[in-house]
Amino acid sequence: MIADRYVWRACGSGLCSALVCLSTLAAEPTGREILERQKQVHDVSRETSHLSMRIYDRKGRARERALVTHVKRDEQGDARVLLKFLSPADIREVGLLTWEHGAGRKDDQWLYLPAARAVKRIAGATRKGAFMGTDLAYEDLQAEDLSRHSYTLLGSEAVDGVDCWKVEARPGDKADRALTGYGHRLLWVRKQDWVTARIDFFNHSRKHVKTATFGDVVALSGDLRRANRVVYEQPLRKTRTELIVTARDLESPISDALLTRQGLMRPSR
C-alpha cells in the first residue's frame, strides 16, 4: 500500500489528462490544483498489492518483509485500507486497518497483533510514529488528505531528468498541525504523468528528516500510472526502507467484510 498510496497520488496523465490540464489549468496551476488533478487521475475504486520491503539499519544490515495491501474507496472517495504482513514468521498476520474520512473527521485506525489476538484502536498521535520499525510513519501510510493541507506551487524542477512541479504542503490549521509529525513537505510531481517523483519531509523544527523517492513508474490502464519502487531515507538516522511492488490487482473485488476490525483478524492466504 505504502508504495501505492503515493503512487496513486502520483500517477496519471497521457494525452487526455494533458489536454484537460491545458484547458482547466491554463498557464500555471496552483499547488492545490496539481494535487487535486493527481488524485483525480490516480484514485481507483479498489486495489490489491503485494510488496516486498527491505529495511536497512544504520550499519547497512537489511531485514526483509513481505506484505499485502487492500484499498477500497467509497463513492465519496474515502478509502478503507488494510495492510498485512506475510513474512517473516514473527510478524506474520500483523495488520493495520485505516478508515479514511473526509474533512472535519479524524480517521479511524486499528492495529492487529496476532500474538495477543487483539485488535487495538490507535490514537491520532501514534500516526506520527514509526511503523513497525520501518522508516515510514503511520501517517505515511495514509493517502494525501487535501482537506487538511494547504499547497503552494514553488516552481518547476527536474528530478532524475524529468520536469516536475515543486509543491509545498503545510498542515491547514493548528488542529491539523497537531495530527502530523511534519511541519511541511516538499513534493515533486512529474508534469508528464502526474506521478510524484520525490517527497522531502521536514519536522516542526523545519529540519529535513526524511526523503521518499519513487521509481520504476509503470503504465496501467488508461492514464493510470504506478511507481513500483519507493525508497524512504532518513538522513539523520542513516536508515532506509525500500519497497518493491511485486504484484498488483485492480480488478478483483474486495469484500467489505475484509476491511473491518473482524476482517483484520482474517488469516492471509
Place this chain on the structure above:
Amino acid sequence: MTWPRYLWPLVAACCAGVTLAGAGEPHFSSELRFNAFGYRHDSEREADNSAFESDLRLDVSGSRGDHLRYRVVPQVRFDTTDRSDPWTIEWEEDGADRPLLTVHEAVLAWYGDRVEWVVGKQFFDWGSGDGFKPADNLNPYDWVDLPIAEKIGVSALSLYRFGESFDAQLVLVPWFTPARLPAADNRWLPSDAPLREAYRRAVGSDPVVVDGGHERPAHATDTIQAAARLASSTLVTGWDLALTFYSGHDSIGVLRTDAVPPDLVVTRVHPAYTEVGLSVATTLGEWSLHAEAAWHDTDERMLDDDYIEYVAGLNRTWYAPLANALERITLSLEYAGETVTRSRPADSPYTGAAFARGLTGAVLGHIELQWTERVGLEIAGAVNVEAGDFRVKPSLAYEPVDGVELEAGIDIFEGPCDSFFGGWDRNDRVYLLATVRF
C-alpha cells in the same frame, strides 16, 4: 449423557481432508521456545529450585479458493517439573496435566462477503482491556505456571455476520473445558492455609485435607456454552462499542469443603452462570482509552457471589522520545475492580478458588522502553491497592538476528500471605526465554 467427543477429531479430519483436496500450496512456519527458571526460595511442593521447559509449535495454513481457509497448529511440550504428561495426547485439553502432544489450534473457516463461519479448536479475544478482560470468557486459562498463564483453545462453532451499523457474532462451545490448575506437586498451587484455619476455628483441631476430586458439568445440555456479541465501530463516530453475553460454567470453579472430622474434603465444582458485558474504546488526542465491565450472575446462589468486574485504562506511545535516545516508549495503565451485587450465604460450604477474582481494586501497568527494534526493556506489574500485594516483572528483550528472540527477566510477588499475589511470595524467580521462529 456426554457429547461424543471422539467424533470431533474425526469430523475435523474429514473437513480438513475435503479442504486439503484441491487446496493451494500450504504455508508452514514453526516456533520453538526454551524457558529456564531459577527460583529464589525452596518450596515444600517442588524439590528443585530450577526448571526447564520447551515447546514446539508447527503452524500449517492455507486456502482453497477465495473463501475457504484452514489452519492447524500441532504442539509438543516438554518440561523437567512433570507439568506435561509424557503419555498424554489430547485434542480437548481438559486433563489435569499439560499433554505431551496436542493440537493448539485447528480451524476451518469460510469467509464470505457478509458472513463468516469458523469451526474447530480456536481462540477468542473479546473485550477492550489490556491486562484484564472481564468479558473474555470463552477460553479457559492454563494456570500451571501463573506468570505465563496461557489460554487453552476450545472446540467451537463461530458465526459472524457483518451489518451496516452492527456486527454480530454467535459462538457455541459444545464441550466444557476447565481451567488447568496446578497439581499438588506444583509450587504455584496456592496454600490451603485459609481452609485449614476455617476448619480449625469451627472444629477446634487441625484437619487432614483430602482431595475430593473435580465435579464437572455432567450432562450434554449443561456443557454447552453459548456466547454472543454485538459490536459497532460506526454507531458512534470514533468509538468501538461491544455488548456481549455469555452462558456457561465457571472454568476455574469454586471449592466445596465438606468437614468429615478429621478430614476436610475439598472438591472443585464449576458453577453455571450468565454474564453480560459492555466494552468501549476510543481515542482522545494522543491517548487511547478503553473501558469494560461484565456482570456475572451465578445460577445457584449457594455456589458463588454475583458481581460486576470492571476495568478502565489508557495507552500512549511516544516516538523518538528523550531527544531521540529511544525508538519509542509505550505505556499502558489500567484500574480493575469488582463490586459484589449479591453475596454467597455465610453458611455456604463453597469458597472461591485462587486465580479467580484476584483484582478487586488493582492498578495494572506496563511500560516498554524500546532502544532499537532489537533491544527493549519492559516493566509490567499489578498492585492491589487495598491489600497492598503486588506483582512486578522487569524484563530485557534482545533480538540478535531475525527470527531469534532472547528475553531475561524477574518475576516478583509480594504481599500478605492471605492476599492474591502474596500467596506466591516464595515463588520469586529469574527466567531466560529463547524463541526461535523458522
